Amino acid sequence: MMKLKQTLAQQTKLIDFLQAKVSETDKKKKKFFGSGKSKTETVALPRLTDAEKSLDKERSKCRRLQEQLEKAKAEVMTLREQLLRFEKHSEPSGTVTLAPVPTSPRSRAVMEALTYSPASCMRVSNKNPADEMDGLESSFNEVPAHGPSSRMQHNIPHRFQMTLCMRGVNCAACLDSVHFGRYASRCQECHVVCHPKCSTSIPSTCGVPEGYVRHFSNAVATSGGPNVKFAPGMFEITFDGSRPQGWVKIPRAGGKQGWERCFIMLRNDTIFFLDDTLKPEEDDVAKLQQVALDVVPLRPQDGEAVVTGAVSPTELMGTAKSDLPYVLKVELKPRTTCWPRKCLYIMVPSFAEKQLWVSALEESARKSESPETSRYQLGDTVVTLQGNDVLDVNCTYELSFEYLLLGAMEGLFVIDLIRSTLRRQIKNVPAVFQVGAVQRLGTLLTICGQDRRLRLAELCELQPWIETTSGRDPTTGPPPSWRSVDNMEECHLFAHSEDAETLCVATANSVYILTWSASSKNYFKRKTLSTNEPCSCLHFTQSSVLVGTDLFYEVNLKDYSSHQFLDAEDSSLAFLVYGATQLRSFPVSILQVAPPEMDTEYLLCFHEMGVFVDSEGRRTRENDLKWTRLPLAFAYKMPFLFVGHFNSVEIIEVKPPGSKENPFHQFVEVSSPRFLGLSSLSGCMYLASFKDKQMEIMCVNAKASATGQGEKHDREGEDRADFSFTSSLEESLEDNRS
Secondary structure (H helix, E strand, O other): OHHHHHHHHHHHHHHHHHHHHHHHHHHHHHHHHOOOHHHHHHHHHHHHHHHHHHHHHHHHHHHHHHHHHHHHHHHHHHHHHHHHHHHHHHOOOOOOOEOOOOOOHHHHHHHHHHHOOHHHHOOOOOOOHHHHHHHHHHHHHHOOOOOOHHHOOOOEOOOEEEEEOOOOEEOOOOOOEEOOOOEEEEEOOOOOEEOHHHHHHOOOEOOOEHHHHHHHHHHHHHOOOOOEOOOOOOOOEOOOOOOOEEEEEEEOHHHOOOEEEEEEEEEOOEEEEEOOOOOHHHOOHHHHHHHOOEEEEOOOOOEEEEEEOOOOHHHOOOOOOOOHHHEEEEEEEEOOOOOOOEEEEEEOOOHHHHHHHHHHHHHHHHOOOOOOOOOOOOEEEEEEEEHHHOOOEEEEEEOOOOEEEEEEOOEEEEEEOOOOEEEEEEOOOOOEEEEEEEOOOOEEEEEEOOOOEEEEEEHHHHHHHHOOOOOOOHHHOOOOOOEEOOOOOOEEEEEEOOOOOEEEEEEOOEEEEEEEEOOOOEEEEEEEEEOOOOOOEEEEOOOEEEEEOOOEEEEEOOOOOEEEOOOOOOHHHHHHHHHOHHHOOOEEEEEEOOOOOOOOOEEEEEOOEEEEEOOOOOEOOOOOEEOOOOOOEEEEEOOEEEEEOOOEEEEEEOOOOOOOOOOOEEEEEOOOEEEEEEOOOOOEEEEEEEOOOEEEEEEEEHHHHHHHHHOOHHHHHHHHHHOOOOOOHHHHHHHHHO
16 A cells, blocks of 8 residues: 555656646747747647647556555455454454554564565566556456465554663563663554664564454464565574474584584474484484484473573673574473583574574473472462453552552552452552652652652542541542652652651662652752663662662762772672673662671672672672573562562572571462562562453462472472572683683
8 A cells, every 4th residue: 555655646746747847838839939830839739749648648547546545445444344343243342452562472473474474575576657557456456355364464663762661571572681770662652662772673563453463373373384484585484383493503512612503493392403404204203313413302301491582691701792682592400400401502593583483492391391380379369350450550569458559550549458359549640650658757659650750649648548438438539639759750760768868769860869858848859960871779778878770889878979889809799890781781679688687688689690798798698699581570578589580480588698408499480470569478579460361460478389389398309409509600601611
């Protein structure tokens, strides 16, 4: 249709041009030839005849173009009506909904395939205009009204806008983490999120209807014949799922630097590595066993396989930064400590192939998990919302054992914890990104609205909306009055000191220190600190505030001086002080892990590891804590550390320094987990899970999971083997180099 519109516009311009030429000819005839009528007629008439012929020809082309355009519009309307009827039978609302943001590698691969379907081959050769018109008409008329699913195509580019990421998500292109407080590219229409550098690799599938994608996905999944070509010049991979194969690169053998090409095939949940492609008659598992250079089972009898869609730069020190986004990892973990782990790195040509390979490998690896592995009691369900009632939640704050405040893009809500129901929505509160109460001052702080303003309200004014008093409906009374905190805008994070006198607020380029004014009952700015990177975490100590930007800094609250928090003289921390930014090892979270009666100890969480330090930034434990998968979010409720991943939650028990006991460690499968906030109960936190147009808010109880696991001694031994405090980062880097 766009091609037709462009051609029509060009032809219209040509008509205008020819008409202008005719007018000029008429004027010249009168000006230069005067009364010489016979001579004028002899010269001008042939030119006028040629112009009229060209004009008639172009008008004829325009009429044909207009007919083709009307025909295209009619077919578009027919397709829309079909989708409307389809949605009317499948959904009560009867409206066409846009496809949700793809959350799995397979769904992303399907969206990518839509932009490169064979329908894109409907092009005409660049000949003369008449031939081009005839070719356009013939190719258009050959398109069937109800073509096969493989001819479906959608090619509308996204409208990306640079913004701060307000919650940890996976990049829609490279599958790596986009952490909270980091810059990201977000589509203004469909809200897909990716790294700014990956925005050019996102397929042009903005605004595609959900039924359209579902129909295409089902058709592709059931047809094992035709291949789908992802990008020009790339090899073809089928969506069959049972027989994926293709050219990739793997690290060179013998510890040598560099990568070498290899052809891999996934058959019977086993990866076969070959030096060349095979003929169709040789595609047999028995023959593959004989000719394969290496064989990696994804369902090992004595362990399990873990597929990771992205790797840390520290794992592949010799690999170019431009190649890292195309690398995925398959890790084979034995169930006993007798055998070491084995890591297999695979580099694919494009993001589309990567997403499909990750889906296929994850599906095979998931079969190796025992039912008990991922079905421990995670906690209690607080509330479940379905269909149109689902909220886009961001945060929670537990006011008491009865009531929980829930911040969402739809506003501020109250949850009744006793009855497990969504009580009501507080009036006149826009989208809420963070909420927290300052109990000593009797105020509630929020970051809300599209401009992310920092505002506060009195808890006493909110009380009627939280607790229903006898004989009164709070919705009939005036809403609570909100006050702006020193006109603070574009905020994404705040934290207050224990005495509530100091407030620290982060924006994209600055960190602000504010102090409380009792007379005005509000906070006011005292100090502004510029930052190289957006702040991702804040934590108050007795006399300072710790800030995580490109590095960890400590800001003295007396004179507002700042310095690097980590001890630069400690050789084991030198990498984190001087070389972290080069390898994207940036701060993610600051967690105080020591109880009040013990010496202060912090867990500083980076992108791929965590380090334990004291109040002076000195190392307190010899070993670092390394994440087995790339994390999205962290939370700590003594004594358990919660690490959020793409479709799972990792629970780690943090033992006191010097403890000889093996810590509890467990992965629990959760669909699209989103950390919301901490609970007042020991070892508990709130999270939301999204699946199939349903949202479930849960109170995760790590102690219950630990107790349930303790009853299975064999399984406990396996999980203890999974959890390993590796040596310091320098030692791990040495292992990677060797």
